[in-house]
Amino acid sequence: MKFSERMNKLKTGKFFGRLYGIILLASIAFAFWGVFMLLTPGNFGTPRHLYFYLQSSIIFSVGACGFYFIVVMGLFDFSIGANVVLSSIVGVILSRQYGYAGLLFGCIACGTAIGFLNGFLYIKLKIPSMIVTIGLLLIYESIASFAAQGQKQSLPPALQGFGRAPGNMILAFTAFMLAGLIIRYTKIGTYCYAIGSNEYVAKNMGINVNKYKLYGFMLLHFFVGIMAVLSVSYGTSMTAITGMGSMARNFTPLMGCFFGLAFKKYGSPIIAIVVGGFIIAIIFNGFIAMGAPTTIQNVVTGAALLAIVALTLKHEKGAIVK
Amino acid sequence: MANPILEAVRVSKSFGITRAVKDVSLSFGEGEIRGLIGENGSGKSTFVSMLCGIHSIDSGKFILNGEEMKVRNQVEANRRGVSIIVQEMGTLSGLTVTENIFLGNEDGFVRFGIKNTAAMNREASRLLEKYGFGHINATSMTDHYNFEDRKLIEIVKATYFGPRIVVIDETTTALSQSGREALFKHMKRLREEGNTVIFISHDLLEVIERTDSITVLRDGVLIDTVKSSEVGEDDLKRLMVGRELGSHYYRTDYDRPVPDDVVLSVKNLSVPGEIEDVSFELRKGEILGFGGLSNCGIHELGKAVFAASYGRTGKVTLGDGTEINSIRAAIKNGLAYASKDRDNESLVYGASIRDNICLPSIGDLAVKGILWNKKLNRFADKNARMMSVKMTGINQPVSALSGGNKQKVALARWLGKDSDIIVLDGPTRGIDVKVKADIYALMSELKSRGKSIIMISEEIQELLGMSDRILVMKNGRINGEITRSRNLCEEDLIAKMI
Numbered sequence: 001m002k003f004s005e006r007m008n009k010l011k012t013g014k015f016f017g018r019l020y021g022i023i024l025l026a027s028i029a030f031a032f033w034g035v036f037m038l039l040t041p042g043n044f045g046t047p048r049h050l051y052f053y054l055q056s057s058i059i060f061s062v063g064a065c066g067f068y069f070i071v072v073m074g075l076f077d078f079s080i081g082a083n084v085v086l087s088s089i090v091g092v093i094l095s096r097q098y099g100y101a102g103l104l105f106g107c108i109a110c111g112t113a114i115g116f117l118n119g120f121l122y123i124k125l126k127i128p129s130m131i132v133t134i135g136l137l138l139i140y141e142s143i144a145s146f147a148a149q150g151q152k153q154s155l156p157p158a159l160q161g162f163g164r165a166p167g168n169m170i171l172a173f174t175a176f177m178l179a180g181l182i183i184r185y186t187k188i189g190t191y192c193y194a195i196g197s198n199e200y201v202a203k204n205m206g207i208n209v210n211k212y213k214l215y216g217f218m219l220l221h222f223f224v225g226i227m228a229v230l231s232v233s234y235g236t237s238m239t240a241i242t243g244m245g246s247m248a249r250n251f252t253p254l255m256g257c258f259f260g261l262a263f264k265k266y267g268s269p270i271i272a273i274v275v276g277g278f279i280i281a282i283i284f285n286g287f288i289a290m291g292a293p294t295t296i297q298n299v300v301t302g303a304a305l306l307a308i309v310a311l312t313l314k315h316e317k318g319a320i321v322k
Numbered sequence: 323m324a325n326p327i328l329e330a331v332r333v334s335k336s337f338g339i340t341r342a343v344k345d346v347s348l349s350f351g352e353g354e355i356r357g358l359i360g361e362n363g364s365g366k367s368t369f370v371s372m373l374c375g376i377h378s379i380d381s382g383k384f385i386l387n388g389e390e391m392k393v394r395n396q397v398e399a400n401r402r403g404v405s406i407i408v409q410e411m412g413t414l415s416g417l418t419v420t421e422n423i424f425l426g427n428e429d430g431f432v433r434f435g436i437k438n439t440a441a442m443n444r445e446a447s448r449l450l451e452k453y454g455f456g457h458i459n460a461t462s463m464t465d466h467y468n469f470e471d472r473k474l475i476e477i478v479k480a481t482y483f484g485p486r487i488v489v490i491d492e493t494t495t496a497l498s499q500s501g502r503e504a505l506f507k508h509m510k511r512l513r514e515e516g517n518t519v520i521f522i523s524h525d526l527l528e529v530i531e532r533t534d535s536i537t538v539l540r541d542g543v544l545i546d547t548v549k550s551s552e553v554g555e556d557d558l559k560r561l562m563v564g565r566e567l568g569s570h571y572y573r574t575d576y577d578r579p580v581p582d583d584v585v586l587s588v589k590n591l592s593v594p595g596e597i598e599d600v601s602f603e604l605r606k607g608e609i610l611g612f613g614g615l616s617n618c619g620i621h622e623l624g625k626a627v628f629a630a631s632y633g634r635t636g637k638v639t640l641g642d643g644t645e646i647n648s649i650r651a652a653i654k655n656g657l658a659y660a661s662k663d664r665d666n667e668s669l670v671y672g673a674s675i676r677d678n679i680c681l682p683s684i685g686d687l688a689v690k691g692i693l694w695n696k697k698l699n700r701f702a703d704k705n706a707r708m709m710s711v712k713m714t715g716i717n718q719p720v721s722a723l724s725g726g727n728k729q730k731v732a733l734a735r736w737l738g739k740d741s742d743i744i745v746l747d748g749p750t751r752g753i754d755v756k757v758k759a760d761i762y763a764l765m766s767e768l769k770s771r772g773k774s775i776i777m778i779s780e781e782i783q784e785l786l787g788m789s790d791r792i793l794v795m796k797n798g799r800i801n802g803e804i805t806r807s808r809n810l811c812e813e814d815l816i817a818k819m820i
Binding site: 185186187190193196198201204205206207264265 | 375376395396397398412414415416417421425426428432435436437439463
């Protein structure tokens with residue numbers, strides 16, 4: 001066996017494959033950290049800074065875990081940002097009466113209900129998920145604006161425990177473990193992959209494709225609900241925005257999700273999502289530390305999205321991309 | 323016949339206006355291997371697809387063990403004891419071997435909604451060992467395995483749960499000799515255990531050798547069921563086609579020399595990991611055969627000549643010195659290529675017969691940049707009729723055609739283009755004897771018109787019967803050359819392949 005074949009076999013093996021994936025991710029994170037450390041010494045990358053980056057990145061990584069369920073099925077959802085805004089506002093309103101229970105229930109139940117609606121309408125209307133969710137994002141933004149009555153919705157200081165350690169860490173890492181469990185140890189995970197691979201064959205294997213697509217949307221927005229808890233707790237308030245202003249919130253989870261897709265072959269998509277989210281946070285904060293203006297940061301966001309997707313979705317030579 | 327275990331009672335199925343299966347009534351005995359044969363489009367696959375829940379039944383019924391079978395998908399059919407190994411890829415990428423084997427049947431390993439993946443992997447490994455496919459790792463992604471290994475995984479998937487009826491639909495063409503032997507061993511085992519195997523294949527000798535009885539379908543109608551021990555290949559051909567096939571199945575000329583004019587010259591052609599340093603010349607009016615074992619590089623060679631390979635090095639030049647460095651240049655200079663993978667690489671699956679035939683000739687058919695429907699229709703109709711494509715009309719989607727007719731459409735487009743050099747990869751793969759005969763006749767006619775053909779094939783008889791010269795490839799290199807002769811036999815070719 002040639003050396004390259006031997007290496008390839010090792011890389012795709014169960015134990016070494018996972019280890020290889022983790023080492024690769026850690027190396028990427030280390031490389032970016034090193035570059036920004038050199039460019040902005042003292043202003044970036046100290047252990048305290050890194051802990052701060054991790055805390056901000058886990059918010060998006062939770063959403064990325066949810067995104068993973070539908071992206072592997074070949075579907076898409078543009079309404080994540082709108083859901084974060086709406087669910088946060090619902091959570092804040094309920095928290096005033098029911099405390100933490102209201103915050104958690106309001107965000108997660110509202111998020112999941114939105115997922116149900118997205119999935120249901122996608123299945124019943126039989127139009128591409130991208131179009132359905134763009135239409136719905138406009139509706140959710142308007143509902144959020146109506147619910148907030150034009151006011152900034154602030155979370156009471158006594159209920160901001162999920163905005164700082166250890167509350168945010170516990171909630172986020174519980175969500176990561178739950179996502180990992182569903183992907184690896186339930187039929188839902190297997191069927192999401194099967195539907196993404198060949199829907200027709202999956203159907204012939206007795207899989208109720210529509211049911212599992214609906215589950216996929218609900219799971220996505222369940223995790224977006226958790227993301228809403230973390231977001232509103234971290235930022236302490238939420239303001240409704242309209243005119244597709246919430247769209248920007250989609251992209252960071254999406255980038256994290258693509259890290260998961262790229263490292264799926266090493267058997268560790270959730271770890272890749274979490275570390276990938278952390279790498280994205282290092283890049284953003286690195287630019288902030290360099291004093292780059294917001295416009296430059298937006299350029300970086302766009303470029304990073306394209307670069308990550310292009311690098312992670314490595315197609316075979318000659319493969320057709322639409 | 324042994325006790326009937328399965329009966330089809332006046333089963334019918336139509337797709338649009340095409341009646342694929344018409345009132346077929348059949349019985350299958352316990353402990354029997356039944357061959358099911360017929361031309362492409364005769365209704366074999368549709369019949370078994372209805373049995374396995376892949377297609378719904380329009381009218382009639384299947385009775386299994388005295389009870390009517392009503393199934394909506396393969397898993398329901400599995401639960402009733404019926405399974406199928408399909409013609410196409412039946413395993414899913416992105417899943418592990420274990421997940422593929424148990425897909426849709428995970429419930430036995432699930433407690434409180436959580437899958438016991440360790441137990442699933444253990445069971446899958448045990449099954450793979452038991453079947454003699456120990457080289458396949460249950461925990462690996464299916465994507466890491468080639469088409470043949472994925473077929474072996476399908477064999478496990480289709481039979482591990484002890485089904486009473488197993489359908490094997492045109493699977494052997496995807497398998498090497500050892501893979502075929504493994505499949506035949508399991509067919510035998512299933513029969514010995516009192517189960518029934520329905521075996522579909524275009525290889526009539528294989529069908530005669532491996533089955534107890536053979537049912538013939540033609541145009542969706544049941545023709546006859548005969549005992550395998552009492553029929554020969556010609557009897558089956560006659561039943562399938564409805565008349566005696568002409569004796570000129572392959573070429574019969576042996577002494578006609580090929581002109582010396584070189585129309586294509588290939589020098590030091592290499593594609594990383596596929597072919598290495600291949601050089602040859604093709605002459606005017608020559609049928610140049612390329613043969614070898616699976617993965618020997620013959621298929622990649624066809625692509626490389628047509629400039630459809632990536633990372634290709636070396637030179638492909640026409641007789642006039644024109645270099646072929648892109649697909650556009652190849653088509654523009656009269657080079658045509660029909661891929662072995664008809665559905666994915668040769669035909670535009672969602673388009674009509676007309677559009678498929680017109681596609682490479684669009685530039686020639688346009689009048690000052692405008693495409694006139696009338697002209698396109700006339701062009702497509704003429705070429706489809708020349709190839710005797712069995713169709714309702716040129717606007718019929720190509721996806722609705724049988725394998726043989728799809729191949730005819732793929733060839734019709736190059737006929738229309740009037741290409742001088744045609745690369746045919748697996749020209750008769752998965753095609754019945756009638757269409758095979760048509761394609762061989764077409765090749766002979768093209769040869770007589772001075773067209774040159776590179777025929778890539780894994781069928782030894784085809785290579786011997788049709789080629790003026792045969793280049794045998796091994797490990798990506800040319801390993802020998804054989805010139806057409808009456809005295810050639812299979813062993814001569816096999817000796818160079820191995």
